[in-house]
């Protein structure tokens with residue numbers, strides 16, 4: 053009898069399911085569904101306006117998608133053959149719930165309060181709280197700061213929860229639990245609150261050696277936060293690959309699966325992608341390239357690298373220190389350009405030729421040489437995650453003239469994101485976490501070869517590409533097989549899974565020397581601007597943002 057597992061990848065706009073044949077390593081079927089409520093960044097379901105920099109989701113969507121995508125991938129196989137499920141999620145994505153897991157936004161008394169909903173990873177409205185947290189942590193000499201590159205991001209658990217407390221204390225009070233969405237879905241699937249140590253490590257300031265920050269630290273932030281860990285989070289955490297429990301009868305009925313099959317503890321999209329590319333050793337950076345990019349590296353040592361998102365022992369692969377850095381907008385910047393800045397004759401040409409605007413712009417941009425447009429951009433359309441860790445920074449395009457063409461701007465934006473990645477690679481190398489090769493997965497490597505060549509030219513490194521178009525879902529399915537265990541037909545460890553399952557494409561991108569030489573000069577210019585706008589020499593971006601905010605405060 054064949055053995056299968058299912059991986060579910062919860063992305064920003066949609067969830068994807070993948071059915072993996074454990075004997076042949078074949079991805080038998082995939083299915084995707086957009087979240088019915090999408091990303092709520094302007095209005096709540098009742099039409100109420102949401103302030104700027106917010107990004108919410110509806111937790112009911114996470115269950116709704118399962119009703120459709122799981123039955124779709126298991127069509128045609130015997131459900132007895134599916135032995136496990138793993139999931140991965142965008143993170144840090146959190147929600148307030150009652151003790152039994154009921155989300156507060158599903159309770160009439162709270163459904164009109166935006167703080168009762170899921171705060172998506174790219175909710176950037178807790179920057180004030182993050183700034184205060186960092187200030188207080190620095191004053192107190194808190195050792196945890198170093199593990200997180202010197203700063204805690206506004207995207208993470210504590211700033212987000214503190215924002216709830218500041219702006220909606222009644223929601224903080226009513227929440228018995230504040231959960232990562234990945235742990236919440238696992239609770240819904242198994243009935244068990246078994247939280248994973250990966251999200252706690254990267255997003256909630258927990259470490260295997262030191263645990264959470266002390267209650268005194270939380271009290272120094274706000275006396276009402278003193279017992280946040282025991283009252284709203286949990287000190288009981290389980291390493292990735294652990295079985296969280298068996299699939300409940302109700303969920304089995306809803307999805308068409310067999311009750312009791314193994315469900316792995318929750319995981320994160322970027323982190324599951326590392327073994328899903330076959331990477332289980334140092335020196336190789338895995339880039340998950342889509343709306344944003346996450347940069348993941350392993351090392352045998354714990355080194356404090358400034359500006360990264362974090363280093364967590366066992367956070368990606370057991371026995372190694374897992375490093376994460378990232379850019380909070382990449383594909384999203386190109387999407388913004390396509391939606392807002394493309395003239396009618398380009399739209400018309402794309403329509404006549406039946407190609408999408410990205411393809412048209414890329415075709416035109418491919419004819420340009422590095423530096424030929426005279427443009428240089430900074431990629432901070434959604435703030436800067438690494439290495440400045442500042443959501444209040446914004447984008448720049450420099451060098452525009454009356455002759456500047458859309459494809460020149462499009463290429464400059466792609467180059468800007470490549471410089472952002474180069475800054476991160478240099479930061480790791482300079483601090484002793486070596487990056488010698490790049491491994492790429494996600495939507496962008498599939499969609500844009502020019503972009504991949506630019507990344508190789510700008511970084512000066514070769515790039516290998518995943519064969520799977522659903523690498524996170526594949527990784528989640530691999531962890532599902534580890535949770536099921538060898539006896540059930542799964543795997544003994546994630547190392548065994550990473551040896552047997554992943555495949556790479558034959559094509560590999562290699563730097564083109566002539567391009568790399570010009571990009572080196574352009575990158576030096578980027579670095580000068582990066583430090584000028586990003587390190588306090590000129591805080592114009594923050595001043596502009598403050599003026600902009602004064603309008604929304606008036607409302």
Ligand SMILES: Nc1ncnc2c1ncn2[C@@H]1O[C@H](COP(=O)(O)OP(=O)(O)O)[C@@H](O)[C@H]1O
Pocket residue numbers: 063064065341342343344382383384385386387388410411414494495496499500503
């Ligand atoms: N041909 C293209 N070239 C560059 N970017 C593209 C192209 N087509 C789509 N995109 C961008 O890819 C992103 C989606 O990437 P994908 O990996 O599919 O999504 P996600 O990050 O949500 O998993 C969008 O932000 C979109 O703007």
Ligand SMILES: O=C(CO)[C@@H](O)[C@@H](O)COP(=O)(O)O
Pocket residue numbers: 063064141142143144173320321322323340342343344345346376378
């Ligand atoms: O930050 C993380 C992982 O730590 C990601 O979940 C976040 O960047 C969202 O990724 P996507 O762009 O939705 O693939």
